[in-house]
Amino acid sequence: MKRRTHFITSTYFISLIKSWLQGTRTRTEIILSTADVLQLSRIENTDVTCLLTTIAREMNEDFYTEIVTHINYDADTTPTRKGLIHHLNALLAERITLEEFKEWALWYSLDDDQLSAGIFEDFIVEYFCLDFLPANEDIFSPYMCKQVLEILEYTGSSPTQQKVALTLLPDHELQDFKEFLVQSASQHPSINQIDRYLMKKFGMDHESFPYMQELTTQGIITILKKAQLITT
Structure with missing residues (x-):
């Protein structure tokens, strides 16, 4: 079937990339949701953002500038609580591997002179992605993943209580x-x-x-x- 690409705009790619960066869609979900318009077979072992940006640029050079502008300067391009919960559930359901989970959760890296506080909208997601997981990457397991999910969904707990509970998991x-x-x-x-x-x-x-x-x-x-x- 001929691919329907005539309706694609830069906004389409920006939305896809943001859904990956925020975590609301996994790599596999992006592949499936774009199967009828994009050929993403190359996505394996390739950074999702870079791949989508490359494909967009091949399609229309103007897309590249628009994508870079939105991804670099929009506020909603960091992992979210909804995204972290989505990826944790996907891992527990074996829809993604542990390595795929880590790839997403660790995509944001800090510069040497950059402080971690206040980068993400959600304090606990920031702590998990920038501090907890990097410090415990070698021992992080599906069982610990289940515990993290329970902490994030614990009714009535404050951010500081959740941080304490995450810290005490190891x-x-x-x-x-x-x-x-x-x-x-x-x-x-x-x-x-x-x-x-x-x-x-x-x-x-x-x-x-x-x-x-x-x-x-x-x-x-x-x-x-x-x-x-x-x-x-």
């Missing part, structure tokens, strides 16, 4: 926090000592740490469950 991080709680219960550290630990561990001080009251009023097991957003 076993070594959870064990370190447990040791801190045991030590705090027996030695009653000063606020300055607590702040040093919380800042190093979570990037928070005692005023922003969401479980400060629990540190002095509840037992270690209860605090651990709350910090991991465990309800049972």
Whole structure:
């Protein structure tokens, strides 16, 4: 069947690229959704943005300038919570591989002199993509993926609570926090000592740490469950 390309504009490509960058469509979904108008068989092992931009440029040179302008300067070109949840679900359903998930989640990289705070619209997505996953890429697994999804969808949790829960997902991080709680219960550290630990561990001080009251009023097991957003 002849490909229907006469109606394609730069907006079509911009929408596709943004859906990939935000995460609302996976690589495979983009291939399927464009099968009747584009030949994307080359998409395997190729950056999605670069491939779509190349095809658009081959189709119309003017498309390239318009695409670059929108992708470089529009605000809605970073991973979103909806996109992260979409990719996590796709991974759990085996519609994408772990490597494909990492390719999307890690596409945004920071310059050496660039701070990570405030780049994404969603604080937790920013933390996951720029800090958590790069630090735990070697141990990130489908099981951990399921835990991340549960944290993101935990009803009533605040961004700081979700950050704490994500930070504690690796076993070594959870064990370190447990040791801190045991030590705090027996030695009653000063606020300055607590702040040093919380800042190093979570990037928070005692005023922003969401479980400060629990540190002095509840037992270690209860605090651990709350910090991991465990309800049972």
